[in-house]
Amino acid sequence: MPIGKGDSMMYLEKLFGLKGKVAVVTGGGQGIGQTVALGLAQAGADLVIVCRHGADETIRKIEEVGGKAYYVSCDVTDEAQVKAAVAEIIGKSGHIDILFNNAGICYHKDAYEATVEEWRRVIDVNLTGEYIMAREVARTMIDGKIKGSIINMASMSGTIVNIPQRQAAYNASKAGVMHMTKSLAIEWADYGIRVNSLSPGYVATPMSIDPKFVDQELMDAWMPLMPLHRMAKPEELVPAVLYLASPAAGYTTGSDIIVDGAYSIV
Numbered sequence: 001m002p003i004g005k006g007d008s009m010m011y012l013e014k015l016f017g018l019k020g021k022v023a024v025v026t027g028g029g030q031g032i033g034q035t036v037a038l039g040l041a042q043a044g045a046d047l048v049i050v051c052r053h054g055a056d057e058t059i060r061k062i063e064e065v066g067g068k069a070y071y072v073s074c075d076v077t078d079e080a081q082v083k084a085a086v087a088e089i090i091g092k093s094g095h096i097d098i099l100f101n102n103a104g105i106c107y108h109k110d111a112y113e114a115t116v117e118e119w120r121r122v123i124d125v126n127l128t129g130e131y132i133m134a135r136e137v138a139r140t141m142i143d144g145k146i147k148g149s150i151i152n153m154a155s156m157s158g159t160i161v162n163i164p165q166r167q168a169a170y171n172a173s174k175a176g177v178m179h180m181t182k183s184l185a186i187e188w189a190d191y192g193i194r195v196n197s198l199s200p201g202y203v204a205t206p207m208s209i210d211p212k213f214v215d216q217e218l219m220d221a222w223m224p225l226m227p228l229h230r231m232a233k234p235e236e237l238v239p240a241v242l243y244l245a246s247p248a249a250g251y252t253t254g255s256d257i258i259v260d261g262a263y264s265i266v
């Protein structure tokens, strides 16, 4: 049946609207997490920003567009802190509908030179941290009979090996995230909890453009490898997360959405 004049917004609202939903974003104080938190808020969700060093800027941006957000301090690698953070959120918001499990780190070093501590730290934040957050949030969804959506941050690095930098721990952690996502999707399907992952290519955030981590030589080496001749803007990841978070994705679970400007197919 054709939609009537003026009904298209209602149609989009029904598919993608998040009004009344509580969304938790880890690592939401900057970068992709900040931009996605803002996007979720603009789609109607109430936001909780979970990170280690405050999220004043993110909260200000969300309030400027009329959204609601608060900050909870937490290192995602610390089980006790995650449990306390999730308990605080349930105390304040009552329930959690959406988790964007985004906090992550990377270092560049040859695998034969890296220390086991450096390796463990990356696996700890990127893989174990996402597991602990997902587990604690899923427990609240199961207890509260919430048919929620968990979106784990993976990367194209979970499928391809970036060059020329050396980042074996990061690549392994993201491959782990992708298969953990599929495993959790199967385990929690009976509770109506959907679990998916997102695999971006290079995105212009502090992690990939800050001269503290990436020098000009590396940037010059990356650019010819990008079919679109540029990095993604963080805003270009928002629609994929909105889809996964929304009722529109009711039959989408155990999937990985690639947003890499075709980097990984050449």
Ligand SMILES: NC(=O)c1ccc[n+]([C@@H]2O[C@H](COP(=O)([O-])OP(=O)(O)OC[C@H]3O[C@@H](n4cnc5c(N)ncnc54)[C@H](O)[C@@H]3O)[C@@H](O)[C@H]2O)c1
Pocket (backbone or CB within 6 Å): 026, 027, 028, 029, 030, 031, 032, 033, 050, 051, 052, 053, 074, 075, 076, 077, 102, 103, 104, 105, 125, 129, 153, 154, 155, 156, 199, 200, 201, 202, 203, 204, 205, 206, 207, 208
């Ligand atoms: N930037 C890229 O090119 C790119 C590409 C693919 C995937 N990713 C992934 O996207 C996610 C966000 O990255 P970004 O580019 O926005 O980087 P970023 O460095 O700007 O943000 C990472 C966030 O994670 C937080 N964080 C790190 N360790 C934490 C911990 N132990 N506990 C709580 N918070 C912690 C940081 O404080 C920061 O807010 C990461 O998982 C990253 O691996 C980034």
